[in-house]
Amino acid sequence: MLSAGAIQKILQNLVREQVSVRDLLTIVETLADYAALTKDTDLLTEYVRQRLSRSLVKPYVDKDRTLKVFSVAPQIEELITKGINQTEYGSYLALEPVQAQRIVDGAKKALEKGAASVEQPVMLCSSTARRHLKKLLERFQINVAVLAHNEIPNSLKVHSVGAIGLI
Secondary structure, X not given: OOOHHHHHHHHHHHHHOOXXXXXXXXXXXXXXXXXXXXXXXXXXXXXXXXXXXXXXXXXXXXXXXEEEEEEEOHHHHHHHHHHEXXXXXXXXXXXOHHHHHHHHHHHHHHHHHHOOOOOOOXXXXXXXXXXXXXXXXXXXXXXXXXXXXXXXXXXXXXXXXXXEOOO
């Protein structure tokens, strides 16, 4: 149902975000489940991330089974969600340069404040905004994990160490 090139792109997307692709069985099963619904490799990558949630968050969980996160403010999520443009080739984020810079500045400021309390920073946002926020931050060389709410297993405690707002 998917071409070898599409599967390769999905695996590349996962590796780019430092997601282990060892559990190939789960990845292929997920692609088989959702390939009938969409051919958008970015969206299929998000479905795979949800299924791999346990291994996805494992590097960021401390010994008390707590995930320390920076919450993304609702204004940022709304701005990103409104800026998503859907095309036949997938979706992309179209923001005014000033808006993008305000989001990036807010992220930098929050990460600098929380640097002492968090070893590996993680941002938590909605699944709709996750991949677009991650791509935006990558463009500005901000290396941070961005997780969606639905990628966090119920067995974990989530502790917010800061919030990322607009500047």
